[in-house]
Amino acid sequence: MKILVTGGGGFIGSYTCKALLERGDEVICIDNLNDYYNPELKRYRLKELEKNKNFKFYKEDIANFEKLKEIFEKEKPEKVIHLAARAGVRESVKYPLLYEEANIKALVSILELSKNIKSFIFASTSAIYGNSKEIPFKESQQVDSTISFYAASKLAGEVICKYYSIVFNIPITCLRFFTVYGPSGRPDMALFKFTHKIFHDQQIEAYGFGKLKRDFTYVTDIVSGIIAALDKNLKFEIINLGNEEPHEVNYLIALIEKNLNKKAKVNLVPAPPGDVDITYADTSKAKELLNYKPKVRIEEGVKNFVEWYLKEGNQFFTKDSI
Numbered sequence: 475m476k477i478l479v480t481g482g483g484g485f486i487g488s489y490t491c492k493a494l495l496e497r498g499d500e501v502i503c504i505d506n507l508n509d510y511y512n513p514e515l516k517r518y519r520l521k522e523l524e525k526n527k528n529f530k531f532y533k534e535d536i537a538n539f540e541k542l543k544e545i546f547e548k549e550k551p552e553k554v555i556h557l558a559a560r561a562g563v564r565e566s567v568k569y570p571l572l573y574e575e576a577n578i579k580a581l582v583s584i585l586e587l588s589k590n591i592k593s594f595i596f597a598s599t600s601a602i603y604g605n606s607k608e609i610p611f612k613e614s615q616q617v618d619s620t621i622s623f624y625a626a627s628k629l630a631g632e633v634i635c636k637y638y639s640i641v642f643n644i645p646i647t648c649l650r651f652f653t654v655y656g657p658s659g660r661p662d663m664a665l666f667k668f669t670h671k672i673f674h675d676q677q678i679e680a681y682g683f684g685k686l687k688r689d690f691t692y693v694t695d696i697v698s699g700i701i702a703a704l705d706k707n708l709k710f711e712i713i714n715l716g717n718e719e720p721h722e723v724n725y726l727i728a729l730i731e732k733n734l735n736k737k738a739k740v741n742l743v744p745a746p747p748g749d750v751d752i753t754y755a756d757t758s759k760a761k762e763l764l765n766y767k768p769k770v771r772i773e774e775g776v777k778n779f780v781e782w783y784l785k786e787g788n789q790f791f792t793k794d795s796i
Contacts (some may be wrong), residue, residue: 483516486654541786582634589638598631651696684722688719729773
């Protein structure tokens with residue numbers, strides 16, 4: 475099939491494009507290669523993809539409706555995986571207008587052009603649950619306590635998706651991702667930042683005194699859920715994709731230390747505004763509807779990341795990395 479992937483130069487997006495190409499799909503990728511983090515990392519991810527004759531890349535901002543319309547009219551995609559977004563909880567507290575443009579306006583633009591699409595996947599987030607006391611997080615629970623603009627923008631996105639699904643009969647699945655990590659991951663996330671700073675004997679800051687818990691989910695497990703949802707053409711669903719195994723940030727640090735064979739210099743600090751205490755996915759719905767079965771445990775996943783970092787990743791962490 476011909477599948478359009480927005481944010482295909484991003485972390486999850488590039489793995490998704492790779493998996494689609496490997497099974498023989500034609501992939502149309504749109505990414506504006508913005509400088510939220512080092513754009514060279516995005517170009518690095520795209521380099522391998524561009525070797526495949528079934529891959530086509532457009533450097534465009536999807537908030538630009540006219541440019542997006544041109545691509546849709548030219549390529550005529552059959553399905554859409556919408557992963558492009560402004561990411562990052564803490565940055566969204568500082569710059570909400572950037573997140574409104576990238577996460578809400580851009581979504582409406584692409585949905586307006588997707589009224590005849592066979593399946594539409596929307597990347598949502600576990601941050602939507604905020605500091606909910608209902609643990610593990612279930613899709614059926616109330617989500618009106620978001621504590622970051624990023625989470626609020628994604629929650630708005632789910633509501634917008636439901637409207638388009640009902641009114642225009644677009645099969646849409648909203649997937650709530652839980653702390654995705656792996657080789658070539660984002661430099662603004664803890665695993666990359668901590669690995670780089672520990673390797674270079676720099677002090678790291680462990681928010682929430684290292685006690686915050688995250689349901690770390692390996693990128694290939696997330697991608698398996700994305701593609702399963704894409705193939706199902708569900709009318710409208712919201713589904714968690716996580717690992718059902720939260721770990722403290724302190725444990726993540728210990729695993730990095732083990733794989734680098736270096737001791738971290740840790741500054742334990744309070745959690746900043748927007749950070750939640752725990753993320754923990756109930757994935758029973760994903761198992762039932764998508765036959766979702768995460769395979770990679772955090773010990774293996776961190777080992778894979780550190781090996782990639784030592785071989786290739788060091789160059790992508792710049793002084794401008796968040």
